[in-house]
Amino acid sequence: MNLFGMLELSGSALGAERQRAEVVASNMANAQTTRTAAGGPYRRQLVVFQAQRVPRFQFALAGLQRETSSAVRIAAVVNDARPPVLRFEPGHPDANPQGYVAYPQVDPVEEMTDLLGAVRAYELNASAVQATKGMIQQSLDLLR
Numbered sequence: 001m002n003l004f005g006m007l008e009l010s011g012s013a014l015g016a017e018r019q020r021a022e023v024v025a026s027n028m029a030n031a032q033t034t035r036t037a038a039g040g041p042y043r044r045q046l047v048v049f050q051a052q053r054v055p056r057f058q059f060a061l062a063g064l065q066r067e068t069s070s071a072v073r074i075a076a077v078v079n080d081a082r083p084p085v086l087r088f089e090p091g092h093p094d095a096n097p098q099g100y101v102a103y104p105q106v107d108p109v110e111e112m113t114d115l116l117g118a119v120r121a122y123e124l125n126a127s128a129v130q131a132t133k134g135m136i137q138q139s140l141d142l143l144r
Contacts (some may be wrong), residue, residue: 001141003132003135003136005070006090006128006132007129007132007133008070008071009070009071009072010125010126010128010129010132011050011125012071012072012073013039013071013072013121013125014122014125014126016047016049016072016073017118017119017121017122017125018076018118018122019047020047020074020114020118021115021118021119021122023045023046023047023077024111024114024115025115026045026049027037027044027045027104027106027111028108028111029113030042030106031103031104031106031108031134032103032104033104034092034094034101034102034103034104035094040084040102041084041102041103042104042106043079043080043104043105044079044080044082044104044105044106045077045078045079046077046078046079046080046121047070047074047076047077048074048075048076048077048078049073049074049075050072050073050074051070051071051072051074052070052071052072052073053070053071063109075121080105082105083105084102084103084104084105085102085103085104085105086100086101086102087100087101087103087105088100088101089101094130
């Protein structure tokens with residue numbers, strides 16, 4: 001992979017990890033949401049990554065589609081299939097006839113772990129972009 005391909009890959013991963021962090025933040029913000037517009041409690045969301053082949057930058061500028069490089073993209077944001085957590089709260093406005101309230105299946109420890117993973121991956125890709133930028137600069141300096 002050439003230097004521009006490395007930039008493209010790390011750049012796409014930065015965007016994907018940013019979106020992953022946003023989804024985790026949304027999960028944490030809605031951890032106690034018992035009623036949504038769709039009905040029922042908030043459903044925890046999960047991010048699904050996918051490798052994507054994209055035309056290389058220099059060939060795209062020339063209008064050629066011969067070679068491709070790798071990128072990371074968000075294939076989907078899906079709802080967690082686990083059932084909601086039922087808590088006995090008979091006075092709650094969203095309680096069922098038996099007195100149970102359905103809460104989202106959001107575990108703060110699990111969400112923080114996912115957030116830390118997203119932050120670390122973002123930092124690693126930012127470092128890779130910086131290192132690649134330095135290598136490109138050195139190459140340009142040699143050409144002068």
